[in-house]
Amino acid sequence: MANRVLPLDDFDHRLLGLLQRDASATLATLGDAIGLSPSAVQRRIARYRRHGLLRQVAVLDPAAFPATTLAAVLVTMERDTLRLHTAFRARMRAAPEVQQCYAIAGEWDYLVLLAAGSVTHYRQVAERLFVDEGNVKRYETRMVFDVVKHGLELPTGASPRRRARRSGPA
Amino acid sequence: MANRVLPLDDFDHRLLGLLQRDASATLATLGDAIGLSPSAVQRRIARYRRHGLLRQVAVLDPAAFPATTLAAVLVTMERDTLRLHTAFRARMRAAPEVQQCYAIAGEWDYLVLLAAGSVTHYRQVAERLFVDEGNVKRYETRMVFDVVKHGLELPTGASPRRRARRSGPA
DNA sequence: TATGAAATTCCCTAAAC
DNA sequence: GTTTAGGGAATTTCATA
Numbered sequence: 001m002a003n004r005v006l007p008l009d010d011f012d013h014r015l016l017g018l019l020q021r022d023a024s025a026t027l028a029t030l031g032d033a034i035g036l037s038p039s040a041v042q043r044r045i046a047r048y049r050r051h052g053l054l055r056q057v058a059v060l061d062p063a064a065f066p067a068t069t070l071a072a073v074l075v076t077m078e079r080d081t082l083r084l085h086t087a088f089r090a091r092m093r094a095a096p097e098v099q100q101c102y103a104i105a106g107e108w109d110y111l112v113l114l115a116a117g118s119v120t121h122y123r124q125v126a127e128r129l130f131v132d133e134g135n136v137k138r139y140e141t142r143m144v145f146d147v148v149k150h151g152l153e154l155p156t157g158a159s160p161r162r163r164a165r166r167s168g169p170a
Numbered sequence: 171m172a173n174r175v176l177p178l179d180d181f182d183h184r185l186l187g188l189l190q191r192d193a194s195a196t197l198a199t200l201g202d203a204i205g206l207s208p209s210a211v212q213r214r215i216a217r218y219r220r221h222g223l224l225r226q227v228a229v230l231d232p233a234a235f236p237a238t239t240l241a242a243v244l245v246t247m248e249r250d251t252l253r254l255h256t257a258f259r260a261r262m263r264a265a266p267e268v269q270q271c272y273a274i275a276g277e278w279d280y281l282v283l284l285a286a287g288s289v290t291h292y293r294q295v296a297e298r299l300f301v302d303e304g305n306v307k308r309y310e311t312r313m314v315f316d317v318v319k320h321g322l323e324l325p326t327g328a329s330p331r332r333r334a335r336r337s338g339p340a
Numbered sequence: 341t342a343t344g345a346a347a348t349t350c351c352c353t354a355a356a357c
Numbered sequence: 358g359t360t361t362a363g364g365g366a367a368t369t370t371c372a373t374a
Contacts, residue, residue: 006234019228023193026351037359042352053234058189058224060324064176068324072274072281089318097325101318104242111242111312117325142281148259148271152322154230154238155267155287196366207344212367 006051011036013157015044020153023056062147069122070144075110078137088135097125176221181206183327185214190323193226232317239292240314245280248307258305267295
């Protein structure tokens with residue numbers, strides 16, 4: 001279903017930028033913002049969806065859920081076999097407490113962001129995900145004290161205004 | 171505008187769980203899933219919005235943007251003054267390339283997730299955010315090789331099915 | 341106070357151009 | 358790509374427990 005790169009023009013870039021910030025805007029509003037008719041906007045968004053480029057979700061304000069325990073976990077695997085890594089990744093994707101999981105460069109193999117309902121809940125989850133399944137060599141938990149910024153926006157190429165070119169003064 | 175804790179019942183928990191996964195579902199669909207009329211669902215969602223509890227966004231598939239460079243950056247500040255930290259946080263919130271920023275426990279002060287359009291772009295941003303402003307003592311970049319999981323879901327208390335109580339067998 | 345059902349309005353969607 | 362027409366969904370109103 002998810003196809004190859006799917007060519008995107010400047011309208012797409014700006015539209016995706018807007019949608020990443022507010023997906024509840026109407027097609028007319030979006031169209032006005034980028035200079036396109038509502039229908040054209042609708043057709044483009046439908047195409048994004050068809051290609052699996054977007055999904056619409058609600059993002060909750062963490063501050064509104066004081067009990068929520070967030071943690072960043074650095075993980076190193078026992079051995080570097082594809083089999084082990086595949087299993088680990090599947091486990092991460094399956095666990096509802098795992099918000100994000102990244103394979104990273106350097107001394108650690110993975111960075112995992114966990115969201116649990118309490119510190120107790122976090123410990124149970126970490127035990128289950130990183131200890132019980134004997135694939136993890138070592139993991140370090142960094143508890144999150146404060147969420148300074150919270151989002152998943154990707155640079156689309158031209159989000160808010162045209163990116164300035166670094167040359168002489170205009 | 172964002173108020174105090176705003177009491178949430180079990181309908182809310184389940185509704186928020188659904189919305190976090192798919193905010194494009196119709197009110198009727200959501201209502202069927204949790205056993206409430208479309209009107210009731212609509213009122214509750216309106217209340218969430220009014221209290222700043224949620225925002226609806228489109229999440230892009232990082233795999234569809236091969237040029238995108240993701241990086242996890244660990245940061246330690248020069249000195250532990252409130253003034254410095256406040257300035258740093260404001261900078262993180264203002265920078266469009268900063269997806270997320272967390273204050274964390276341990277040897278590092280912050281974990282920053284950056285999304286740039288290219289490696290070159292990343293280096294420019296890191297230079298600007300962590301070097302030019304002389305508040306950062308040290309920072310380490312962990313480039314992201316692969317996005318295993320991608321989301322911001324918080325546990326609401328009863329998302330898909332009732333969370334099982336850890337006691338004897340049923 | 342919050343619900344469900346009905347009425348209204350608005351928006352999304354699918355044409356035709 | 359835009360304009361038009363139709364169906365559907367979001368929103369408001371209202372009676373009610």
